[in-house]
Amino acid sequence: MLQIAIAGDLHDQWDHSDHAVLEDIRPDALLVVGDLSDGRTRIPGLLRQLRLPLACVLGNHDTGRDSSGGRLRHQLDLLGDLHCGWSLRTLTPPGLAVVGGRPATAGGGHHLSQAATAVFGPVDLEDSARRIERAALAADPALPLVLLAHCGPTGLGSEARDPCGRDWKRQPCDWGDHDLALALERIRARRPVPLVVFGHMHHTLRRQQGERITFLRDRRGTAYLNAACVPRHGEDEHGRPLRHFSWIHLGQEGVERASHRWYGLGGELLYEELLWCAAPRQVPPSLRAEVLDFSPQSSSSIPSPPVLERC
Numbered sequence: 001m002l003q004i005a006i007a008g009d010l011h012d013q014w015d016h017s018d019h020a021v022l023e024d025i026r027p028d029a030l031l032v033v034g035d036l037s038d039g040r041t042r043i044p045g046l047l048r049q050l051r052l053p054l055a056c057v058l059g060n061h062d063t064g065r066d067s068s069g070g071r072l073r074h075q076l077d078l079l080g081d082l083h084c085g086w087s088l089r090t091l092t093p094p095g096l097a098v099v100g101g102r103p104a105t106a107g108g109g110h111h112l113s114q115a116a117t118a119v120f121g122p123v124d125l126e127d128s129a130r131r132i133e134r135a136a137l138a139a140d141p142a143l144p145l146v147l148l149a150h151c152g153p154t155g156l157g158s159e160a161r162d163p164c165g166r167d168w169k170r171q172p173c174d175w176g177d178h179d180l181a182l183a184l185e186r187i188r189a190r191r192p193v194p195l196v197v198f199g200h201m202h203h204t205l206r207r208q209q210g211e212r213i214t215f216l217r218d219r220r221g222t223a224y225l226n227a228a229c230v231p232r233h234g235e236d237e238h239g240r241p242l243r244h245f246s247w248i249h250l251g252q253e254g255v256e257r258a259s260h261r262w263y264g265l266g267g268e269l270l271y272e273e274l275l276w277c278a279a280p281r282q283v284p285p286s287l288r289a290e291v292l293d294f295s296p297q298s299s300s301s302i303p304s305p306p307v308l309e310r311c
Contacts (some may be wrong), residue, residue, distance in 0.1 A: 002028045002094050002144070006246040008199045008227035009059065014043050015263055019050060020242050023256070024267020026231075028094035032056040033227055034150035035198035036221065039064015039071035046080035053059075053082050053091035055098040057198060059150035060106035060113065069118030070094060072104060076119070084148060086131040088139050088198035097139035101149030102128050107164065107175040107200055109154070116173075127177050132183035137190055144250055145193050148266040153181035157222055160205055161212050164198075165224045167205040175201065194254035199228035214277035223248075225256040235261075241265050248305050253278070 005027035008013070012116055012290070022030065030050065035059050036043040047056060056079060063070035076083055081172035085103030102123075110125040117123075123131075132147070135185070139145055152164045160167040180196075187193055189253040203212045203226070214226040225246060225258035231242040242262040249257035258276040 002250040004248040006031045006227040012037040013233040029053040034059025035061040044075045055089045057100040063115035067114035069115040088135040097136045097143040097145045103179045105151045107151035109178045128179035129182040133186045136187045147196045149198040151200040196224045202230045221254045
């Protein structure tokens, strides 16, 4: 059983307190979904200091609105092999294959910004999907495979509250990445994909529309997790500082448990929102936490066919 921590869109909220929490909670691996900041280099430098298996992909904000691509390239240089956009990163230990989606994506089907084009050259839809597919099929088939992207794939719903739903305009739509969806289908024809992790679409919807659905699971056993809890640094009503990580238990049969967790600065688990559990099980006393009263993520809200499961 692998325990994987996921840091959603950071938006400059990452410091040594997060490192201290990770030292205490000791995940088997950390995945970072991008939007570290607006093109600054502080967080890439901090991520290089972490002493645990780590994979990262950069998001649209990481271009820093620099159309020349200079800021994006500088961060890629700092991250080195931690960044897995369009490539395979094998984490050994713990024994996990991570393949990144298209770097610097802003969602909406397939589009490369000027900054991304300056760094990577022109990459069309088919080429992008093939890059993801090739990287995934090069992974050791004995290892579980995770797709790590800044924006999730198309096909997860077209309402504002769906995992990749557009919420900033009156007319909602599916704002996922089509190249990631295309690659996913091709990969799953050859091997299982138990987990797709992404962010970009923040959990709190704009225009006071409520909360986003952040976890889905399809009939083929693939789980989709949106980890973009923004802001991820905060405090509770008692004034206790909080640090957010999404958390996955990944077993031989796929995702067995998924949740959003808020930790105190000493690594104590203060709050947990349970998203999925494969089967009821006794929670060890050391992991018991207060459960926040979130609105249920009911499958009745999904307009697509009833192929999705939630706990």
